Amino acid sequence: MNTSQASLESLFAGLHLADIHQTLIRNIISLRASQDLFDDLSDTPADWVVAQRCESGVKPHGYVSPATALYRPFEEADWFNAVEFPFKNWSASRFCDGTFGIWYGADTVGTSVHETVYHWRTRLLRDAGFEQLVLNGVRESITAERKIYGVRCDAALIDLRPQVTLFPSLVDMEHYHSTQPIG
Incomplete structure (x- = not known):
């Protein structure tokens, strides 16, 4: 047994599955008001429909999901695995290396x-060099619109908080x- 496998086994020792049945909050990037993404190509609404x-x-x-609030992270991972993006694994996070x-x-x-906010400030914006964005002596702000969804969760989850010490x-x-291997 290798060291990382032994570490994972001791990490999960004593933890139990929690049977969760509640509404959880999903915070995703969105538009405040719906926009037609094709209205700049033509002045004719019939062209937009085409x-x-x-x-x-x-x-x-896979990208025609009935509930993007639920399926977006999985759809995006499929897309970015298929198309080489200039920022490799830009969607990496604590429990994901960006490939799933x-x-x-x-x-x-x-x-x-x-x-x-923490993820955007310490990962995405810093990695893209935006934390030094200053124009004419004024620090520029970046606005991202997001929506909050309540999503029913019926799942078996593991709470890792007792193991932080x-x-x-x-x-x-x-x-x-x-943490990424746990994800």
Whole structure:
């Protein structure tokens, strides 16, 4: 047995599955108001409908989901695995290296907002160099619109919080080498 396997076994020792049946909060990027993505190509609404139909006709089957609030992370992971993106694994997070979809939810809106802001500030914006964005001596702001969804969760989940004292790498702010294999 290798060291990482032994570590994972001791991490999960004593933990139990929690049978969760409650509404969880899903915080996803969105538009505040719906926009027609093709209105800049033509002034004619009938042309927009044609463009929408063309787009729908060529989308891979997996990307026509009935509930994007639930399925978006899995669809995006499939897409970015198929298309080499300039920022390799840009969607990496604590429990995902960016090569597969992972669904993040929270039990409160406050936790969801806190985690989202933290992830954007310490990962996405920093990695893209936006934390130094200053124009004419004024620090620029970046606005991202998001929507909060209540999603019914019926699942068996593991709460890793009791193990943080023994495994501080579970909450390491910079390095996810211990948590990504768990995901």
